[in-house]
Amino acid sequence: MTRLFSRATWTRIASLITAINVLVASGFSIAGLVSPKSILPASYVPTEASFIFAMYAAARTIPLAFITLTAIYRRSESALLMLGTLAGFIQLLDGGVGLLQHDLGKSIGPLVIAALQFSAMFLLYRSVQSSVG
Secondary structure, three states, X not given: OHHHOOHHHHHHHHHHHHHHHHHHHHHHHHHHHHOHHHOOOOOOOOOHHHXXXXXXXXXXXXXXXXXXXXXXXXXXXXXXHHHHHHHHHHHHHXXXXXXXXXXXXHHHHHHHXXXXXXXXXXXXXXXXXXXXX
């Protein structure tokens, strides 16, 4: 499958998927700060604790997005592979949180993004390995 496209094409595909991933994650953490009701389950009322939790989420996702977008801009495949894999694991764990909340919408989205992310990272890794060896 990696021979269907060039290494540069796989890098672009992986970059696009990873950029979407980290921007979506940052968007949700920012939404948690601006409009906590949009993130919390329907029956929950936003509190100071939920705002603090949203700040913790933003403190992690926004720098990850910034560093990842910088790696994409610099076309660093090694950094993209590491940061993209990290972003995939974060989405996988977010899907687990959605499952714990019994919220299908908060489970399927992150799990689909994680699957796309891991696929892109695997194909990019194989492309890099096949061009090296």
